Amino acid sequence: MPNVMELKEITKIYGTKIQTQVLFGINLAFEEGSFNSIIGQSGSGKSTLLNILGSLDRPTAGDIIINGKNTKSLSSKELSDLRNESIGFIFQFHYLLPEFTALENVLMPYRISKKPITKEVLDYANELLDIVGLTKVKNNLAINMSGGQQQRVAIARSLMNNPKIILADEPTGNLDSDSTEQVYELLRKINHQFGTTFIIITHDRHIAEKADRIVEIKDGRINLDITKANA
């Protein structure tokens, strides 16, 4: 499988007067369709790494190649478009727009792409809500949904533009163990069904031990990188 995302010698330093180096020359590549977990203690730099992977943050040095494009040469507008098309985000705190319904939240990435919403697009959004099991509550405002439901909306939303990569930061961070299991099953199903690459930061060993690959970040460096033999 070709690499869908690649980091080359990524370093990240915060601050100007008092400099804190968070990442030290990280080299990583993720294969298309793989299911990866990134683990590490708080402050290890794993969230910074994910934000850099998602082009939400720029590295101090190094190259990020997403879908074959080096992000260094892209303008902020092109970067926004790349994010919109190629990357889906799932965050720990759901990050839905509370003013919008579940369905509208799912459609939002598509609307941002400024393409007209056709019946097919609407059907696809409904299908995604079906997959995450939220058909009944799709017209509820996000603010009126339970944590597990919101997280599933966020998952459906991350899939809306058929991104090649889904980045998830503690997607089950504040869910109970039953919901965690459901969310994992869902992510796996999507991984198999759409061939979507998943890169998941997690504290949850139940998620991490089921991933095809575990990358441990420690003090801004890759401490461990193991791939399941039969993955």
Next chain:
Amino acid sequence: MNSNYEGFIKLLDLEDKDKSVNYALELLKSKKVTLEELYLDFLAPALTTFVCQEKEKEICIWKEHTRTSIIRTILECTYPFVIERRNEIKKLHKKVVILTPSEEYHEIGAIIVNHFFMLAGFESQYIGANTPKNDILMAVKAYQPDFVAISVTNYYNIVITKQITDGIKKNYPNVKIIVGGQAFLQHGAIDQISHDYYMQKASDVFMIAKEVK
């Protein structure tokens, strides 16, 4: 393959604990098989080659646990035979501590290896499954072993194993580390763990024994 293996597996499939245990012990008493043969050719394959015919995953896990429980009982029952054999062999005067890391509950492998170390003349101590990292370091401090053997089955536990081996190497550089288990079949796993010996099978103990003589 030993001709008695099929009979043994049949009893296990029936989940008949009493007969299975008696059958295995009878093989030892009658010297039809050696301890090593029982461990390597009967107990280990009975676990690793277990194929579940049931469709439901839950029932399979339950069946696997039942089988593990029977094998574990047989394993414990063989200890008098280990003692008997140990009195006959020359002692190496080397201490080994055997364990599985925290959250690692698969311990059959560790127990078998413990017995093998004894049979090879080591002074071997199995300190248990699911041992927290700090307890391991404490045990190393208390026992002052020459070797620490870590058995890892779940590949996620390589993460904690690395912390343990790094901790031992840092605090007790003279202690030799032996790792083994299914987890190390994963790509890149063994290369990223500090270790002195990698055991692919329990009988590798004898190679280590040869080396330290």
Next chain:
Amino acid sequence: MKLAFSIAVRFLKSGKIQTWFIILGIAIGVSVQVFIGSLISGLQKSLVDKTIGNSSQITITVPSGEYMDDYSQIISNLSSNVEGIEVYTPTITARGTLLEGTDTSPVVMRGFTFETANQIYNFEEKITEGRMPNSINEIVLGIGFKESLNIELNDQLTFDVPTIGTTNVIVVGFFDFKVQAINTAWAITTLNTVQTALGVGDVVDSIESQIEDGLIFDAVEIAALVQTQFVNNGEGSPEVSNWIDNNEELLSGLQGQSISSIMIQVFVMISVVLAIASVLAIIVMQKSRQIGILKAMGIQNLDASLIFLFEGLILGLLGAIFGVALGLGLSYSFTTFALKADGTPVVPLFIDPGFIALSAAIAVTAALGASLIPARKSSKLSVIEVIRNA
């Protein structure tokens, strides 16, 4: 654009109470603006109307004892060459004494051409008894004469012009200009009557005029323009006077009012702008999480800032609409309920659609301007900070 607009609408809807409070704030500002503006311009207009509305605003006079015989030529000439004057009317004045038996009273006998003079003086509305003169030697007197001469309608009087002679006149009506000096001094009649009394031909001694509505404060410039017509024509040199030069005190009073009105409006607008800007700034803070999410999903910075520009626009428009309605309602109730004894409003308001539109436009512009800062903030907001501060 559409996306930013619909997000803006949704944001505003989600905080209904907050939204209505801002709209109310803007509306109150605009309504005060509309009300005060209408009140002050109403005050000014009524003051100007009372003072100069029924008098000549630009007057062309010849020196005492001289007359203009080509006045109709002059008027048609001025009408075609000078813009901004609504009407000209020729007049001739004779000063003398009115005699009724043994009673005498000084009088200013003013001869007019009523077709045009009525447009300036509105004589017909001021007649309290009788009718307007329509043939020679018929006069209308100020009601002050009624007492001083003890006369009634249709009485015969003698008009004596010193050194020239006497004329018999008949009183066909009385007028009330609500100005004591005029009510006790003026007699109004046709041009013809005065010309006959003075023993002159078809001549006048002055041409009076009224300026078009809205140009009233340009009287000085228009008068100057009128003056140039005479130099060019090589006529003698009639004197052109205007109401502004004749009413300096009134004018400075009016200007003072205008300035204070502008000051009030400016401060109302500043407070509206500050209110909108601070509330929108708070909204951006409240919505920074949402902006962060949208940016993570790839929304362009421009669209992110458009959201807040649209919010400002919507708030400004709604505030302006409600404000104008509120201001008009306030004005209406003021003119309906605050009345003098005779049923006319204490202060007549002047509702100028142009001024109201301007107030509304200023409010909308102010709201838009106020939303520029939050819009900029939104554009610059970094996703990372939002995520980190979650």
